[in-house]
Amino acid sequence: MDGTLFQTNKILEISLKETFDHLRMLNLWEKETPIEKYREIMGVPLPVVWETLLPDHKNIVREQANDFFHEKLITHINEGNGALYPHVVEVFNLLKNNGCSIFIASNGQIEYLQAIVRHYHLDRWVTETFSIQQIQSQNKGDLVQTIVKKYTIEKGAVIGDRLSDINAAKSNGLMAIGCNFDFAQEDELAQADIKIDSLLELRMIVEKLSCKA
Structure with missing residues (x-):
């Protein structure tokens, strides 16, 4: 998130x-x-x-x-003082139209995540939002594993800006896509399978994933 x-x-x-x-x-x-x-x-x-x-x-x-x-x-x-990153809605529509299921896995608290989902109506695209509060280990890899098991995911990607996202992808056999956005660090992004500077770059990646709902 x-x-x-x-x-x-x-x-x-x-x-x-x-x-x-x-x-x-x-x-x-x-x-x-x-x-x-x-x-x-x-x-x-x-x-x-x-x-x-x-x-x-x-x-x-x-x-x-x-x-x-x-x-x-x-x-x-x-109060509307935040904002989604550019092209979030466009990319979410693209993913859904290509048969991909979308999940949010975050270290944020449940109430905080719910506020964002509610304010921007993200549940139009997002199947389920998961918070690190839901697992005892407080490890994002374990959180992603929870999603993989619950929804029987065999192929997919974790898209995020920090090392915890990249490690969560690799520990679950998923593609790690690093976002070079505000909080990203170059040494962490270097460990991702793919680095993107804009969510629009996911257009070319979606076909390779061959997502199925």
Whole structure:
């Protein structure tokens, strides 16, 4: 979802700033908002996010910060401050017309993902949305494996912008398509089977996948 379908950067910085302003108000933070640090670790499970951003704080503070952060994210989504990446709708139509089933596998929280799906009516194309919260291991490879088993998928691809997406594809015998978008890192994308700079490039890839619903 983040950095592949949804332009998280449009609401990320303001939501993170609001969260750390809240922490400052509670006298729990004095430094600058660690926006760059968050950008570096985009794609990791949420517990790792807050352990990294708040390394010297107790878990209860991290949990409260995460809850506040997600409230702000969802508010901005509902207010229309975010956006899908260019050509998402066009590509989704293309995939569905070619008999492909579409799933979202994300490290995002369930309520956050549901807000995006609802606001942009993604359920018109997406068969099911899966959150890392649904599996105990907090590993995206295991999350994708859940989808593969549930829907008996024999051929397909994982399309994403971070190493966790690429590894999830390879651990499940799927094609890894790396998106060179906002949060992508070159050394991670180098490990993908294919790198794309625009979702429109999926046009040529779809035929090779020979997807079946």
